[in-house]
Amino acid sequence: MLNYGIPLQYFLIVATIMFFVGVYGFLTRKNLITILMSIELMLNSVNINFVAFNKYLYPDKLQGHFFALIVVAVAAAEAAVAIAIIINIYRRFSNINVEEVNEMKY
Amino acid sequence: MALSDFLLMRNELLLTLIAIIIVVAELAFSPQKQHKIVSMTLWLFFAITIAGFIPAAKGVLFGGMFHNSELTILMKNILNIAVLIVFIQSYSWIKKPENNYKIAEYFLLIVSTLIGMNFMISSGDFLMFYLGLELATIPVAALAAYDRYKNKSAEAGVKLILSSALSSAILLYGISMIYGSTGSIYFAEVVPRISSNPLQTLAFIFFFAGMAFKISLVPFHLWAADVYEGAPINITSYLSVVSKGAAVFIFTIILFTVFSPVMAMWKDVLYIISILTMTVGNLFALRQQNMKRFLAFSSIAQAGFILLGIIDGSQFGMTSVIYFVLIYVFSNLGAFGVVAAISNVTGKETMSDYNGFYRTNPKLSLVMMLSLFSLAGIPPVAGFFGKFFLFASAAHQGYYWLVFIAVLNATISLYYYLMPVKAMFINKSDSPIVFFRSDGMTRLGLLICVAGMVVVGFASAIYEYIRMLSFGG
Numbered sequence: 001m002l003n004y005g006i007p008l009q010y011f012l013i014v015a016t017i018m019f020f021v022g023v024y025g026f027l028t029r030k031n032l033i034t035i036l037m038s039i040e041l042m043l044n045s046v047n048i049n050f051v052a053f054n055k056y057l058y059p060d061k062l063q064g065h066f067f068a069l070i071v072v073a074v075a076a077a078e079a080a081v082a083i084a085i086i087i088n089i090y091r092r093f094s095n096i097n098v099e100e101v102n103e104m105k106y
Numbered sequence: 107m108a109l110s111d112f113l114l115m116r117n118e119l120l121l122t123l124i125a126i127i128i129v130v131a132e133l134a135f136s137p138q139k140q141h142k143i144v145s146m147t148l149w150l151f152f153a154i155t156i157a158g159f160i161p162a163a164k165g166v167l168f169g170g171m172f173h174n175s176e177l178t179i180l181m182k183n184i185l186n187i188a189v190l191i192v193f194i195q196s197y198s199w200i201k202k203p204e205n206n207y208k209i210a211e212y213f214l215l216i217v218s219t220l221i222g223m224n225f226m227i228s229s230g231d232f233l234m235f236y237l238g239l240e241l242a243t244i245p246v247a248a249l250a251a252y253d254r255y256k257n258k259s260a261e262a263g264v265k266l267i268l269s270s271a272l273s274s275a276i277l278l279y280g281i282s283m284i285y286g287s288t289g290s291i292y293f294a295e296v297v298p299r300i301s302s303n304p305l306q307t308l309a310f311i312f313f314f315a316g317m318a319f320k321i322s323l324v325p326f327h328l329w330a331a332d333v334y335e336g337a338p339i340n341i342t343s344y345l346s347v348v349s350k351g352a353a354v355f356i357f358t359i360i361l362f363t364v365f366s367p368v369m370a371m372w373k374d375v376l377y378i379i380s381i382l383t384m385t386v387g388n389l390f391a392l393r394q395q396n397m398k399r400f401l402a403f404s405s406i407a408q409a410g411f412i413l414l415g416i417i418d419g420s421q422f423g424m425t426s427v428i429y430f431v432l433i434y435v436f437s438n439l440g441a442f443g444v445v446a447a448i449s450n451v452t453g454k455e456t457m458s459d460y461n462g463f464y465r466t467n468p469k470l471s472l473v474m475m476l477s478l479f480s481l482a483g484i485p486p487v488a489g490f491f492g493k494f495f496l497f498a499s500a501a502h503q504g505y506y507w508l509v510f511i512a513v514l515n516a517t518i519s520l521y522y523y524l525m526p527v528k529a530m531f532i533n534k535s536d537s538p539i540v541f542f543r544s545d546g547m548t549r550l551g552l553l554i555c556v557a558g559m560v561v562v563g564f565a566s567a568i569y570e571y572i573r574m575l576s577f578g579g
Contacts, residue, residue: 063291
């Protein structure tokens with residue numbers, strides 16, 4: 001492995017922590033926008049993984065970099081649709097708290 | 107690479123063309139003439155469905171990112187037929203005056219998800235797979251929130267987009283670990299480097315969880331019932347048939363190719379998930395009163411049965427999965443078609459409203475009965491043969507206990523599939539749904555479903571054809 005100063009493991013640890021902070025946020029937050037932010041956190045931890053693996057382990061090909069770029073683009077599209085729907089929720093319920101948006105139950 | 111090589115993507119290119127035509131037509135037609143888009147799209151889509159059956163070349167494009175075989179073309183054709191039926195069934199709903207200003211959106215969003223599904227099925231690497239998957243899921247959330255002025259529809263949309271974004275993130279985390287441990291995202295290069303070392307096992311678990319969200323297998327099924335209930339009913343039928351069918355196809359392909367070196371591991375996972383999915387789906391379906399929720403849980407249980415075919419892990423399993431999905435398309439769309447016809451005319455969606463329905467609308471009741479019998483797997487209709495081959499492929503590998511539990515579950519499912527039939531044929535009601543004559547397109551859609559349910563079951567040529575392609579491709 002090449003020596004870039006910071007070993008690969010550190011990147012992976014940061015990415016893993018970010019991912020599970022995102023999962024925790026998704027499950028516990030009550031505000032729809034914050035839930036969306038938690039998902040972005042998870043997607044960005046994936047990007048760190050891809051870029052770190054690419055840079056440290058397979059520097060001769062750029063597959064990981066491409067993947068990370070496309071994940072960024074798709075995450076933007078996802079956020080656009082999600083925010084449009086959340087704005088509609090706000091118009092209907094005058095609220096974006098998940099506990100208020102529960103017309104359907106078991 | 108010659109220009110003619112692009113003909114390998116024939117179906118995708120034609121669908122993209124339709125999407126562009128719809129956008130241009132929306133701009134070209136004045137607001138009073140927007141309804142012309144409906145019949146125009148129907149004819150164009152009919153032409154594409156026919157064109158899909160013209161034999162096409164096999165091959166690989168873009169250095170292995172996109173590959174086309176007879177099997178993938180067959181899968182795309184099944185999805186095309188399903189979408190055509192959905193379009194025919196939504197004809198009278200989309201022509202309602204309140205939908206006039208958003209006709210083009212409906213068709214555009216459905217066609218773009220179909221493009222995504224086609225690329226997903228044909229994908230040869232994880233990048234194309236991920237792009238196709240996202241193109242197939244993001245517009246569906248916009249579709250679920252289609253009824254802008256209904257609270258339930260908005261709620262369904264937000265539940266769908268958030269849970270599908272979560273599942274994509276989980277899936278991507280798995281893909282990133284696969285990339286890290288194998289050094290490639292191409293399926294062909296990944297396969298020889300997959301083993302059951304801890305990192306790749308973890309990657310597989312993340313990948314599996316992400317896909318299980320999309321197919322709504324049991325620990326990950328919680329979004330399905332709410333989304334199915336809240337979305338407009340024609341979109342619910344699209345979600346439960348086409349989206350699920352495409353996800354099942356690609357899930358089967360990836361398990362059979364990329365994860366074939368760790369087959370023993372995923373068979374154990376599927377064994378448990380299959381039992382859970384069948385049982386939980388059935389038990390929850392028992393207590394549903396809303397017809398859309400009822401069909402949602404029934405489709406969760408059906409996904410559990412499909413896993414019986416995947417667990418086989420051989421070409422025989424692939425055949426039975428494709429055959430079952432083909433039958434599932436006709437039977438589920440038949441049931442949804444009747445529920446949609448009733449809901450569009452009267453707005454009634456609960457099971458008790460169906461009391462005495464046979465006396466006022468005998469033909470619709472018969473179609474509903476046939477579809478429910480097919481879903482339950484009662485012999486004269488095709489559903490029986492679909493379930494039979496699924497059970498046979500699991501028994502083929504010696505999973506006798508699994509088949510036994512599946513048969514028990516099929517018996518439980520018989521009870522709740524007969525509940526609406528009992529309501530329609532036996533229960534009496536003081537105020538039954540009055541007689542109505544559904545319009546020509548609804549009847550055409552239901553006719554195709556009934557014909558499909560009968561023909562696919564009895565014409566063994568169809569099964570033999572799928573079998574030949576599964577073993578050849």
